[in-house]
Amino acid sequence: MKPTKQIHQNIIDLCKENNAKAQMQLYNLYSQAMFLISYRYVKDKCLAEDIMQESFIKAFKNIKSYKNEVPVGAWLKRIVINHSIDQLKKNKLELVAINEEVTTKIDDDWKVETDISVDGIVNKINALKEKYRLVLSLYLLEGYDHAEISQILNITENTSRTHLLRGKKLLKEQLKNTSYAEGY
Numbered sequence: 001m002k003p004t005k006q007i008h009q010n011i012i013d014l015c016k017e018n019n020a021k022a023q024m025q026l027y028n029l030y031s032q033a034m035f036l037i038s039y040r041y042v043k044d045k046c047l048a049e050d051i052m053q054e055s056f057i058k059a060f061k062n063i064k065s066y067k068n069e070v071p072v073g074a075w076l077k078r079i080v081i082n083h084s085i086d087q088l089k090k091n092k093l094e095l096v097a098i099n100e101e102v103t104t105k106i107d108d109d110w111k112v113e114t115d116i117s118v119d120g121i122v123n124k125i126n127a128l129k130e131k132y133r134l135v136l137s138l139y140l141l142e143g144y145d146h147a148e149i150s151q152i153l154n155i156t157e158n159t160s161r162t163h164l165l166r167g168k169k170l171l172k173e174q175l176k177n178t179s180y181a182e183g184y
Helices: 009-016 020-042 045-061 072-091 100-110 118-126 130-141 146-153 157-183
Strands: none
Touching (some): 072 130, 118 157, 130 146, 146 157
16 A cells, blocks of 8 residues: 555654654644543543554554555544454443544434434433444444454355344334334
8 A cells, every 4th residue: 555644744753763752742632532432432531532542552663664655644543443442342342433423423314303312312222232333333433344344253255244234124113113112
């Protein structure tokens, strides 16, 4: 792949040389965003902070393998998401990954009643099996394709597609049942 032009290339180069000041600069640039990504998955501030910190440690240990094929923020995001999912698998924590963006996508794709709250959708997603929740989150929220999801979750692309379709179908049914029930 062709290397991408990095905004902070000089900082990245210094990080590859184990420069502590540059590592702190990169951390300061991306830590808040990486915390929010982790928090979206684990829904626990302390755990999300730990995951974010550990992800940066892993990134700095492996930064020499970073080849500028994707923006450094995307590279860090991938590390954080993988670490968050690993932590979920380890602790069997509840995954909550929903926001207004997903609500809009759900409304556009499925013509669900717009009076359903984000909390209502969160509750419906939480009611799904973990395999559906993870694939829905990675696909709808993070924008990963099935090849990437299959690598992250260590499943086949066909399994990713199947989980997405079944998860969307189950969620759609639950959302429609909610809107009908609330209408009476």
